[in-house]
Amino acid sequence: MAFAHLSAAKFAQEYDPRDGTGLLIIGKIGTGKTHLAVGITKELILSKGISCLFYDYRELLKEIQNSYNATVQTTELDVLRPVFEIDVLVLDELGAVKPNGVGLGHGEPDPEHALQRQPHDHHYDKF
Ligand SMILES: Nc1ncnc2c1ncn2[C@@H]1O[C@H](COP(=O)(O)OP(=O)(O)OP(=O)(O)O)[C@@H](O)[C@H]1O
Numbered sequence: 001m002a003f004a005h006l007s008a009a010k011f012a013q014e015y016d017p018r019d020g021t022g023l024l025i026i027g028k029i030g031t032g033k034t035h036l037a038v039g040i041t042k043e044l045i046l047s048k049g050i051s052c053l054f055y056d057y058r059e060l061l062k063e064i065q066n067s068y069n070a071t072v073q074t075t076e077l078d079v080l081r082p083v084f085e086i087d088v089l090v091l092d093e094l095g096a097v098k099p100n101g102v103g104l105g106h107g108e109p110d111p112e113h114a115l116q117r118q119p120h121d122h123h124y125d126k127f
């Protein structure tokens with residue numbers, strides 16, 4: 001845990017938005033992944049003025065899925081625009097849903113939860 005904390009602090013200190021390197025935090029349930037991610041996010045916002053967006057991955061998928069509903073005014077692009085425009089995107093609970101994700105949010109949790117921050121290179125489609 002001390003190592004994870006040090007690594008998180010180093011990542012936040014050295015983070016350069018032009019670099020594009022992300023960070024993947026993995027670990028068992030309740031080991032402090034979200035805590036570390038929030039700490040990094042706060043540091044980036046407060047010390048470096050970098051814009052950050054925190055999303056529960058399942059919530060983002062639900063919002064995208066919901067935008068396909070004809071009775072809903074929001075388009076997929078409306079949901080994704082802030083995600084595209086932000087410098088740092090934090091995706092919490094990334095590994096909490098199975099990739100086939102049918103019935104989002106109801107998948108069996110994976111043994112390891114994961115969190116990935118992906119910079120503005122829009123590669124999250126590879127998830
Ligand atoms: N370094 C820390 N010091 C004090 N409390 C902590 C620390 N890290 C985590 N916690 C607390 O431990 C609990 C679990 O942490 P957290 O939610 O970050 O774990 P997680 O790995 O994201 O869990 P999950 O896999 O369920 O998403 C939370 O209540 C959090 O506030």
Ligand SMILES: [Mg+2]
Nearest residue numbers: 033034092093
């Ligand atoms: Mg968590």
